[in-house]
Amino acid sequence: MIRFLLCFFLLSTVAFSQAKFTVYFDTDSYQLNSLELNRLDVFLKNKDLKFIKIIGFCDYRATNSYNDTLALNRANYVYHIIEKVTNQKQIEIESKGENFTQNSDLKLNRKVEIFYEVLETDKTLPKDDKKNLSQQVSTAKVGDKLILKNLHFYNRSGIFVPESRPVLEELLKIMLANPNLKIEIQGHICCQIGTDVEDTAKVRALAVYNYLINNGVNKNRLSYKSFGSSKPIHIIPENNEDERNENRRVEIQIIAN
Known part of the structure; x- marks a missing residue:
């Protein structure tokens, strides 16, 4: 019994170790006033948060049952705002x-407390259209990620479109010229939250992996991985085709150089 209680205490401590943001309500209201609504809006503009729990509270006035209902309405009100802005549902x-x-x-x-976690930010290097891939690799450090720009596939497949040939050839040239360079090829998809049912991200990462091996790169220098839609650049659902194209991408992470 003591062991069970200790485990429960430790799990509870972990569960509530997230950061917290609080918004406040006017008397007898479950909707935020304009000032608090603006505070929440500014807070939600941070795209790298995962929301865990929302708790509603009331002051002691009125009956216990009335306050329970009002506090729940406050929590639900905030939940619907978060869901609309971030598309997070669970x-x-x-x-x-x-x-x-x-x-x-x-x-x-008279408040709602929002518990959240700050998601780990990938070290994807910022876009620099003035640098080609070779220049980016030459200055990259172990752990850095580089987007293979202009690498595109036919819909829902791992088949390269002809326009992808130059970036593939450039990557191959880099790998052959730098025998100590090791990379992980990482596939990403857009548009859908949850499981990559058709493994499209994996298929595309594998296509790049196979292209390099078939053209003379030792497989011991390569690995591949699918992230599905779990690490989007833009929040899903995206606002336009540009954002969808940036989310559906292949990156390389520098493992050794």
Whole structure:
């Protein structure tokens, strides 16, 4: 029993180790006023957050059941804003009503707490259209990622379109000229959240991998991986075709050089 309680305590500590953002409500209202709505809007413009839990609260006035309902309405109101802005849906919602340690300043009790995690940011190098791939590789460090620009495939396949030939040839030339260079080829898709049902990202990364091997690069210098749609540059669903094209990409990560 003691062991169970200890494990439960440790898991609870981990579960609530996320960062927290709080918004405050007017008396007897489950909608944010314009000032708090603006604060939330600014906060949500951060694209690298994963939202975990939303908890609603009330001050002690009114009945317990009324406060439970009002606090839940506040949490749901914030949830729907987050869902609309970020398209994140799997967020736990809870109402504590008035059942918490109340602050003597009542306005601080009328709140919603948003628990979130800051997602790890990939070290993808910024775009530099003035540098070709060879120049980017020459200055890259281990761990850096480079986008293979202008590498495109036929729809839902790992078949290169003819316009992709120059970037493939450039990558091959780089690998042959730098025998110590090792890379991981990483595939990404756009447009859908969740499982890459057809493994399109993997198929495309594998296509680049096979192209290099078939043209003389030792396979011990190469690996490949699919990230599906889990690491988009732009939030899904994208706003336009440019954003979709930037999310559906192949990158190389420098493993050794």
